[in-house]
Amino acid sequence: MFPLISPASGAAGATQRLPTISVVTATYNARAFIDRLHGSLSEQTLHDFEWVVVDDFSTDDTVDYLKTLPSPGTGGMRLYRLPGNSGGGLAVATGVAKATGEAVVIIDHDDELFPDALRSVAENWHLIRKDASLAGLFFRIVDPASDSMIGAPLAPGTRFSLSWMSNCRADIHDGSFALKAEDAKRHFAPEVMENVCLFGAPLTEMSQDKTFLVADAGPLRFYHRDNPSSQTNSVKVSRKVVYSYARLLDLADRWYLRQPMRWLRHTLALIRFSMFVHRNPFHHLRHMKRSLPKLLSLLLTPAGVASSLLGRKPRLVDFPVLPIPSLRSLPDLRSSPATVTAGVDTRDEAHLP
Structure with missing residues (x-):
C-alpha cells in the first residue's frame, strides 16, 4: 500500500476560494445530546455551511425537536428520517447523498466541534482541492475527559492510508476527516453503506487508491463517550458487522x-460472527474477493467454530433491508413550515482574510 510521505512544503496564495461545506449527522434517540452538537455548530467562526441531518428512525422526540432548531449555518439545515432503523451507516450514506457541498464533514450526534473547526477545513482545503490522489483532510480529536488530544501527533502534510494508520499508529485510533464530495458519495453511497456499520471499511476502501492528508490545524472535535447507546459503548453483532x-x-x-x-x-471473530448471525462459518467469504484472505479464513475455520461453541454468545440485532431508491426521494421534514434561520453574520466569505 502507500508509504509514509514526508510533509509537504510551500505556502498557499494570499487568497483561496473557500469550499462549500456540508456537515452530515446521523441521529438516533439523540434528544439528550443534540444540543451539544447544535450549539457547537452555531458557534462556528465560519458560518457558510449546510447541516444535513438524517434520523435513523428514532423512538424518542428527536425529530420533533430537530424541526424546531434554528439553522446553525447560512447554508441552511435539512432533516430527513429513514423508514426503519439502519444501525447508522445508511443514515450517514443518505446524508452524504443529499449533501451539496464540495467538502463533506461527518459528525456524530453526540460529539461537538471546536469553534474554528469548519474554518480549519476551509483554510486547508487548497492543499487537496486539485490533487486527485488525495481523498480528504485528517484532523486530530480531543478526549474531553482529559482535555488532551488522542494519540501522538502526525506532522502536517503527512499522507497516509487508513490501513497504515490502523496498523502502524494504533495510538491514533480515531480522528475526523473532511472528505472530497465526489469520493464520499462513491464510497459512502447508500448501495454500499446498506451493509456497513463500521466506517473504517469505506475509509479503508477509499484509501486503496488515494491517501488522506494531515491538516495544518488544531483538533476538529471533542470525542465524547457519554452516550450509552453509541456503537463504542453498546457492542452489537449483526449482518452488517x-x-x-x-x-x-x-x-x-x-x-x-x-x-x-x-x-x-x-479473523476468528469474523468466523464466530458468521456462525452466530448466519449459522454458517463460511458466510462471510461471499463478501471477500481476494484469495489470500479467504485461504487464511478457511484455515482458521475450525478454531473459529470451536470458539463460537465455547465462548459467550454476543448480543445479536437485526436491521431491516431498506429500499435504497426510496431514500433518494425522502422529504425534507423542515421544508414546511419554513425553516427557522439563525441570526448569524451573513457577510461575504468568498475569500480568506
Whole structure:
C-alpha cells in the first residue's frame, strides 16, 4: 500500500476560494445530546455551511425537536428520517447523498466541534482541492475527559492510508476527516453503506487508491463517550458487522503484517460472527474477493467454530433491508413550515482574510 510521505512544503496564495461545506449527522434517540452538537455548530467562526441531518428512525422526540432548531449555518439545515432503523451507516450514506457541498464533514450526534473547526477545513482545503490522489483532510480529536488530544501527533502534510494508520499508529485510533464530495458519495453511497456499520471499511476502501492528508490545524472535535447507546459503548453483532469485518479483512495489505495477532483475532471473530448471525462459518467469504484472505479464513475455520461453541454468545440485532431508491426521494421534514434561520453574520466569505 502507500508509504509514509514526508510533509509537504510551500505556502498557499494570499487568497483561496473557500469550499462549500456540508456537515452530515446521523441521529438516533439523540434528544439528550443534540444540543451539544447544535450549539457547537452555531458557534462556528465560519458560518457558510449546510447541516444535513438524517434520523435513523428514532423512538424518542428527536425529530420533533430537530424541526424546531434554528439553522446553525447560512447554508441552511435539512432533516430527513429513514423508514426503519439502519444501525447508522445508511443514515450517514443518505446524508452524504443529499449533501451539496464540495467538502463533506461527518459528525456524530453526540460529539461537538471546536469553534474554528469548519474554518480549519476551509483554510486547508487548497492543499487537496486539485490533487486527485488525495481523498480528504485528517484532523486530530480531543478526549474531553482529559482535555488532551488522542494519540501522538502526525506532522502536517503527512499522507497516509487508513490501513497504515490502523496498523502502524494504533495510538491514533480515531480522528475526523473532511472528505472530497465526489469520493464520499462513491464510497459512502447508500448501495454500499446498506451493509456497513463500521466506517473504517469505506475509509479503508477509499484509501486503496488515494491517501488522506494531515491538516495544518488544531483538533476538529471533542470525542465524547457519554452516550450509552453509541456503537463504542453498546457492542452489537449483526449482518452488517459480518459484512464490515469481511471487507476489512479482504482489504488487508502489507501494513497488516505489523500486527499479525490483531488480524488473527479479527479473523476468528469474523468466523464466530458468521456462525452466530448466519449459522454458517463460511458466510462471510461471499463478501471477500481476494484469495489470500479467504485461504487464511478457511484455515482458521475450525478454531473459529470451536470458539463460537465455547465462548459467550454476543448480543445479536437485526436491521431491516431498506429500499435504497426510496431514500433518494425522502422529504425534507423542515421544508414546511419554513425553516427557522439563525441570526448569524451573513457577510461575504468568498475569500480568506
